[in-house]
Amino acid sequence: AQSVTQPDIHITVSEGASLELRCNYSYGATPYLFWYVQSPGQGLQLLLKYFSGDTLVQGIKGFEAEFKRSQSSFNLRKPSVHWSDAAEYFCAVGVLPGGGADGLTFGKGTHLIIQP
C-alpha cells in the first residue's frame, strides 16, 4: 500500500521569505502526486499535480513542486510567501489505473504560519 509522509507538522515563515514544504511517498511504481491547500473550516483546493513528463510542475498562486524519483519526494515551493498563504497543506498520492479510482492517500498535513 502507498503512504505519504509530511515530516513538518508546523512551519513558520516570514512574509516575503521563500517556502519549501516537504513530502515523501512510498509506492512501488510512479505515482500520481498532488498538493492541496485547505483554509480553516473549508474544503481542499488543488494547487498542482504531477503525472509524468517534466519533473518541475507549476501550480496556482505561484506555487511549484519538483518530483524527485531518487528521493521519493515531491516538495512544494514558493519563492515569496504572502500572509494569505497561511493554511494547511496536504500532499497526496493516487494509485495506478489497475487499482481503479479508489481515492487518494493523504499525508497528515503541514500547518503554515506566516509571520509579519
Add this chain to the structure above:
Amino acid sequence: DGGITQSPKYLFRKEGQNVTLSCEQNLNHDAMYWYRQDPGQGLRLIYYSQIVNDFQKGDIAEGYSVSREKKESFPLTVTSAQKNPTAFYLCASSIGSPNQPQHFGDGTRLSIL
C-alpha cells in the same frame, strides 16, 4: 458554476442516533468519495463510488453507510455504531481516473451533543 455542495455545514447528533450528510455535485463526475478529517490525522477514506449503484469501502468504513442511486448524489450516513463520529467530513468527486484530480466540497462538521 459547477461544484460540490455539502449540507449541512454543521450537524449535531445525539447518542444512538443516525445522521445523514448530503453531498451533491453538478460536475458530471463519475466517481465520488467521502473522507473523514481529524486534527493531526490528515484525511482518511471512508467510502468511494466509481459508478452509480456501486460503492466500495475505504480504510475506515466501519460505522458508516452510503448509497449511490444517482450520479449527482452520494449521501453518507453516520450510524450509531460509529462510536467516535465527531469530525470534519469532506466529500469529493472526480472524473474517475487516478490521474485526474479530485474536487472537494466545503465539508460538514459533525459534533455529538
